[in-house]
């Protein structure tokens with residue numbers, strides 16, 4: 001049976017962030033993930049998890065300044081110190097919340113920049129993060145993101161990520177397979193999930209097109225859930241979609257997959 005985590009950066013977005021934990025638990029989720037809660041003290045995040053009986057599955061490293069165009073720091077030249085600080089900060093939050101996975105966004109390639117050089121810096125930074133994460137028993141995840149939603153993003157395909165993981169060969173690095181992004185970049189999801197399952201630590205879902213509930217559009221999610229069970233995927237599946245309206249009203253699709261009682 002697949003295990004679903006509520007992505008609180010997307011679901012229950014009409015509520016203040018702190019209230020989304022309670023809403024996720026009330027909807028039947030046992031786990032949550034989100035982009036980050038660095039505005040809140042670590043102890044408050046921990047209390048929100050404990051008070052609502054939730055497991056923290058994943059969050060992101062600080063992304064830099066979103067309004068100025070940052071989409072992660074890992075490939076950005078001149079930002080190495082900031083990146084290293086962000087690794088330490090995210091590992092502190094992970095320790096406080098018993099979270100075992102952190103998503104490290106690559107960042108974007110600027111106009112006229114050499115993507116090969118940025119990729120080299122990205123790899124160096126990933127190794128730095130992975131060495132620290134290993135001591136903490138945490139995995140650093142790489143997620144390919146489609147370049148239509150995020151123009152200029154360095155890491156776009158599962159195959160690129162798979163090569164990087166193979167080359168870096170570090171046990172604290174793994175793949176975050178976001179099916180929504182990967183359908184847009186390459187399709188052929190069942191075969192690619194199967195092929196890269198041993199590198200995959202986390203999966204995220206949304207309908208394509210539109211990034212809404214995973215119950216309509218060109219992907220057949222029930223088929224993929226059965227397939228993941230059959231091939232023995234034991235990780236979480238993050239519900240990272242934009243509900244059409246009220247989050248609870250759009251959760252009918254999940255009922256057959258939720259534990260009863």
Ligand SMILES: O=C(O)C(=O)[C@@H](O)CO
Pocket residue numbers: 035060103143145178181204240
């Ligand atoms: O955009 C996604 O997909 C993610 O998983 C986030 O971590 C980035 O905002």
Ligand SMILES: [Mg+2]
Pocket residue numbers: 143178204240
């Ligand atoms: Mg994602």
